[in-house]
Amino acid sequence: MADYSKDEIKRIEDKWRREWKARGVNKAENHSEKPKYYVLDMFPYPSGVGLHVGHPLGYIASDIVSRYKRLQGYNVLHPMGFDAFGLPAEQYAIQTGQHPAVTTEKNIATYIEQLNKIGFSFDWDRKVETSDPLYYKWTQWIFMQLFDAWYNKKSVNGNLLTNGKTEPITTLIAELEKNGNKNIDAVCEDDTPTITAADWKSFDEKAKEEFLQKYRIAYRSDTMVNWCPALGTVLSNDEVKDGVSERGGYPVERKKMWQWSMRITAYAERLLKGLDTIDWPEPVKEMQRNWIGKSVGCELDFKVEKQEGTIRVFTTRIDTIYGVTFMVLAPEHELVSKITTAEQKAEVENYVTIAKNRSERERMSEVKRISGAFTGAYVTNPFNGAKIPVWIADYVLAGYGTGAVMAVPSSDTRDYAFAKHFNLPIIDVLEGSTSDITKDNFDPKSGKMINSDSLNGLDWKEAIEVALQKVAALGIGIRKVNFRMRDAIFGRQRYWGEPFPVYYENGIPKLVDVKDLPVTLPEVDAYKPTESGEPPLARAKNWSYRLPATGDRQPETVFPFEQTTMPGWAGSSWYWFRYMDSKNEKEFASKEAISYWKDVDLYIGGSEHATGHLLYSRFWCKALKDLGYVDSEEPFKKLINQGHIQGVSQFIKEIRIDPSIILKYSEKDVTLCVFKDDSLVLELNVLGSSAGHNRYVSQEASHLTFKYKDKSAQDFIPTVYNDSHANVSFVENNKLNIDKWIAKETYYFPILFTDSGYWRDGTWKTFEGTVSDNMTFETRPEIEKMSKTKLNVVNPDEIVDNYGADTLRVYEMFLGPLEMSKPWNTSGIDGVFKFLRRFWNLFHDQNGNVVVTDAEPSREELKVLHKTLKKIEYDIEHFSFNTSVSEFMICCNELSSMKCNKRAILEPLTIALSSFAPHITEELWQLLGHKDSILNSSYPKWSEEYLTESSFEYPISINGKVRAKMNFALDMPKEDVEKLVLASEVVQKWSEGKAPKKVIVVQGRIVNVVL
């Protein structure tokens, strides 16, 4: 018997970790009479640094909920796994030659050990790892289903609400054979030609396949992609932030490539509508809505004057058509070369060339710059016959709508700016239009139409309807819905990902036989792209698909496999189904398991996945449902975003450098050199294998940052070489003193890229500029999301070693609301530790002997218990864990002062607290004489009977300010309360004899006397 001391905590926690494992208390059953409850955490990427204190925040919350639900009689599924494919392991492999599977396995082992230390009730028997061939076999299988499927908007089995349905490709082929595609209202590329059944039948195998590719959910096409040369791969839109890659911060450019894609756009409407049916944080839903970007409008044709042809535009504001004063085409628009007049030809061609060569990044930084060129051509306004000049400009995007807009400078700020810049006319079509719509509070959705012929006097909504009818009557256009969302690129030129179950026969992509799954990753001699720029899988020897001889086939035919791999989001887009039946070798999960567990009741994870993982998962879920493999339309019923625990780096010194100076840097070493005239004045080795773990370089859109941690980097003192090459310390008073070295003169400051000590290409790259304009040096504390790259990681093991897992768990919950981000700060942890010790002491005397008695509890004690139980239940149901901890503290304080050691009080509290602090409560539970785990007990019920009060201490406020308190029976009628209050000394004193104007009595709440 002992005190709740460090040694005792260690003994208790180790003991129960062993016991729980040995007894298998965390196993979930797929068959149960009990109602199911599925609690899921977003599974982590197992990085090399291990778990930090930010990781467990969400896991602790979900663990509390699962334990709570279990105690309440639910059959709870609470699994954990690893999103194990990913760039860091691969980058590490490229540098070291170590197989990524080896590092990944090692990291996963560390993660599991760390997670177990915190006492999570995960059912490890159901663990999944996306990089495990037994798992990605089913990722490949799902890919095959999506390849062999198309989206039929007119599906007889799809209901109108969901706007059609995913169907097997065979139904498409049958229809093409019968009627061609004239009746097919499919979601596919706009340029798909209309064909007849005869056309279809005349196609050879290759042509047929090319045609089908326009319909398949997983398909190959020539698409514009985000190409990241540094990573040697394409990235999806959500992996690109501010024109650079999310991981690594490398520049990204637009490039056309023959790529695998997923037709998520087919599901746009359903993804949008489904948001209304799920209980998710509003900001996440809003982000998805914006990402999907639905806009309702119309497409209509403008006839080109004096030439053949029309220009089709998309607009959401057809009501403003009388305000159109010019038209703008994207520079890439196919009609540009046709309609441009001879006089304008040179100018237009020049502009197109410039626009084409401008990178995405440059365009972004020049958002404000207005540019364009006049084509010399005119179109006719179909409503009033007005002559409208046609311009080209890169503010119109080729990839959205029709790549052409009708410009209404009086109601669109971009059109307005363009008109002002090129001095084009402006016609007001809305009442209240002002001279400068960019500055004044102009609302294009208020006021009546003016200068608009038959539309005059209508508001914008009515005008749209009238105008649409006219468009239809003229036969020049149709209603049209556009989505901002693009199809998702589904291939990566990387090694560490799922191989496609695809081979090529005469250039035609074909699926491997299901019995040959999984197509496992081949061994390669290196993990980087080949010298000729092919993906790493091209290095694999004899990596091809072998088909045995059949009647009409040559014996043993061999075909090359697809060489790209699936993106990071492939494995995470269906993993919650695998947990339901993770060891199944025949199916991704059995029908029974899927129909029992159905969907996730509570999903906890970060909001950074709002437009990536969470959207893709919904997409795959819908497709799988249409194809009959799963039961739910939506995968995650309720979502909670836990905030980030941020790290505080107090010793970060930062040097920011304008990105125009840094063009590239090697992956190994970066040395920053500052020159004055011809002498080197500053040489800073900022990153590299020799730089250790306390330095980091990040490249963001606006600047490139070198950071290093001063505290642990005393070996790293930036040195300056003066003319005589003697080292001079560059740090003064713990501050980088750049002023000392950078005066007002102009410097030449080449940034040198060194690779293992050698200049990268043997030459100096020199850029001219003023140092002070382009570089800033700063020392400041930073509060940011915890990550290796930010040098601010706190490892939970330290806390567990010092205070125990229970304290860590309770403390993380006590820090503040789950959904809020907060900096990690251990200053309050003692308070939580003391609380647990006081709780422990309720059961023990000073000698550490258990002193719990079976005596009858008093009414006061029962009141404390039931009040606490009621509050805790309310708080857990509302995910307000910080307030439940505080309620436990209050309860513990009250019982301590009552010196309560009665079983009838302490036992239910122990159960309630066990979701938060499982180790200490399990030990106390055993000390109370129980043999079975506390997890198998049942949650105590509170009862109102102990909470009813007979009287209430009313705050008596006078003119809204509380002046006194008076105790009255709760059932005392208002009139009597009023009488007694008015007669009281306080009221007498304040009223000075005058009669009050008004008296408000809210029973059981407050009394307010107005004088």
Place this chain on the structure above:
RNA sequence: GCCCGGGUGGUGGAAUUGGUAGACACGCAGGACUUAAAAUCCUGUGACCGCAAGGUUGUACGGGUUCAAGUCCCGUCCUGGGUACCA
């Protein structure tokens, strides 16, 4: 620019339908126990005035609604996140 959040003591944060602002904890100050320290326990702790009783003031700022506003409405400022020529 646009779309969401958020602004409460020295600090993290409470305050469920408008009804006692600052729960709980940290920190700080004082006290008890101790040779001493640690641990523990007790007391105090938004600010201002006052010996005290008590009073004034107070939830980013300025207005408003109400018997009553941290909470509702209008405007302003600051801040975190998302997004960006999407017609």
